[in-house]
Amino acid sequence: MVNINSKVDQEDICILEISGEIDASSSIHLDNAMKKAVSEGFKKIIVDCDQLEYISSAGLGVFMSYIQEFKNLKISLVLSGLNENVFSVFEILGLDQLLVLEDTVEKAKKKVNENP
């Protein structure tokens, strides 16, 4: 079960707050939230994973599927607040090197303002 809240900050950054677990049954919700942020024209997206307890390959696949598209569209994506367990899953496939990961939303805001 995953819950995703979307909010926009004063610098026009779309922040997706994820809580719960992303697996093969719930990854569609993450994909839909990402799609919506893109279709609304955001160029800066932060995915706040502070309350994310679990992610499987289905969730990793969603993030992976946007890397190239975001590069082409010059959309900057930063993930923040991954706990140790969740981070270890990104690390297995080297996604910690392909995605931009920050400890906090504040650090992510600084990072997302740099060029994608």
Next chain:
Amino acid sequence: MKIHSFNFNCSKNRLKDIRCFVDQALQSYSFTDIEKHKMVLAVDEICANLIIHSHECNPAQNVRLEIKENGNDGIIFEITDKGKTFNVKNYREPKINEIVKAGKKGGVGLLLVKRIMDNVEWSTENDRNICRLYKKIG
């Protein structure tokens, strides 16, 4: 030999129950929290693949999961079903940069499993497909 067993029907909604079962069964072993988390993930990946690809999410079909001690050496996760057989000979390990370039959403589950576990085996015995995942302790 201690055996933990769990039967589940082929619905993606059962993945949470599967993870809870594995997590609970691993509590008595001296793995670190991260190791346990990764093993839960590996079993989740195999079960999700079976539910989706071998059983097409048919809730009338069932899968059995057993967690056994492998002597003093570690543990074995044994996942048994009667669905469509996974042909390991057709499996080509994906390259992450190619998946990223193509914008694909799937295809890395088994890669995760292979990187987490010490060994992964598939066999067919008496009309049943069995996937065994081996993990050493320490």
